[in-house]
Amino acid sequence: MLKIGSHVSFSDKGLLTATKEAVSYGSGTFMIYTGAPQNTRRKPIEDLYIPQGKELMAANGIGEIVVHAPYIVNLGSYKEDTYRLAVDFLQEEIRRTHQIGVKNIVLHPGAYTDKDAEYGIARIAEGLNEVLEATKETDVNIALETMAGKGTEIGRSFEELAQIIERVHLNNRLTVCMDTCHIHDAGYDIVGDVDGVLRKFDELVGLDRIAVVHVNDSKNPVGAGKDRHAPIGSGWIGYEGIAGVVGHELLKDKPFILETPWIGKTESSERPMYEAEIAMLRGDAADRFGGEFLEDVERIHYFFDKVGIEPRLYVLNTWELIKSDAKARKADPREPMERLYDMLMEQRVLSGDYSEEAINQRLLGFLAGREWLDSL
Template sequence: MLIGCHLTIARGYKKAAELALDIGANVFQFFSRNPRGSSNRELDLEDVEGMREILRKHDFGPLLAHAPYIINLASHKDKTYGMAKRILKEDYKRANEISIPYFNFHPGNHVGMGVEYGIQRIIDALNEIITGNETTMILLETMSGKGTEIGRNFQELKAIIGGVKYDELVGVCLDTCHVYSAGYDIVGDLDGVLEEFDEIVGLERLKAIHLNDSMIEFDSNKDRHARLGEGTIGLDAIKNIINHPLLKDLPFYLETPNELEGYKKEIELLKELRD
């Protein structure tokens, strides 16, 4: 089972890998830079190699870099849009340089300009950023649908992917809290949700799972993560998700509201729930 959580790289990539080992993880996710700012640290290649050595030695699964929250590739404001493209381009390039398999981002908010407008802005940006020579796959995250978010349904994800020239480098990260809040009943009809995803997007595009419970009721269009078993999704549904034949071999990344000890306990719990 490939299971881990979100870890900070503020003290370095090697330290993050060591922390992952300490809590029983064999994958992890990290922000590509300050999640709520534009600052970025200089790359230390010795530190990166230290991380790689740990990953090789302990047979880690794919790492996932997460773009900062501040970027909005659907924005109509030139300054906001330009900054988002610059950050995504820089961080995607770095992810490729250090061989991170997946780079995830929130598609964006059209802020009243309309879904079609926002989707086209995202497509245009990705076509500037992806050259076709990369090895890192960009993942669109499924969103809860609050406000003017794009990515609230599978059709919107399909529209983005369909407009990207090098679409073989674009996949999807499914967030369990987000899709449940967006109205996809992964508790009562997981098979049906996956069938719909396959028909619209294609299961071959699904590369990662953000595994979270939800503080909010089904179809609320709100994004509030809960610890596993403490929300409206519940442990029975979580168990079904991690053991589902179409999902069980994917990497699962916890984004629950926890410190390291909490993540360690959830990883242990998931291992017990695994068939």
């Protein structure tokens, strides 16, 4: 069965809270930060409800999960205090990950800031050597994440990851987290040539190093180097592009983690689309939501067909408009899903008394296209 889940919060009762949230989305796996991703403050391990969380995981058939290191960790920094914080904290986070019972901790490799890429690669390798040497008593791997190419971050190319791995002595404990939005934004054509992208990765790094895949659509065209995630089907990659990665034979045993943004008209109504995204990619949307869900998606198709809106073309044209025309962007900054939602509400297309979340879930079904609907 496809192991697909989402990034979930890790607060209050730690692993127990995280597992309950993951279960509510129908997750088969999930990813956690052991505290806030923006800082290094952490609760004692005994306060994380680990036994209770594992018991609930087992009851719901959830086995392998993933930890993500906080964004503040930067092994590529030339500033000694920043570098030292990264090395020392990462050692403790690996030990914490080991105590939770997780095998892979995802890490943004780092940024070279005022130096250059060559310096950044060497500095990151230096830090990884120190961290891995100090944590030999654990079996935790560091999963270097593929990056989008914004700023001075390292990991925007498979070559950069390979260069880091080559310089690390204990590189048997280095794995990779492949992010669909990031590699798309870095210039890899996973929509038109996913086989070629995976072949290139295998030649340079090795497919056996992929430990986890982050599943995100992108608000930017291929090669933009921006790193802005979009709900599945509402970005430049599209549902079919994402499904081509998630369903690829060479990746079938990997855990897939959604990091798609929460959406909603107001802050109080913002909700993640994880439940619908998981069900659609896993192929059990009808079982999860009932036949009425598919009937509503068909109704949405019928409405937009009448007004001449084809989902894929509409999404791409809308992103082109709001990216290339400053005046248009200022006058109407709404993203594709929000514009489509407003049309549905104005015309009262759906007769049910649905929440904003339920309508957006059905819109995701529409954005997946006719082929997805007809395949069910």
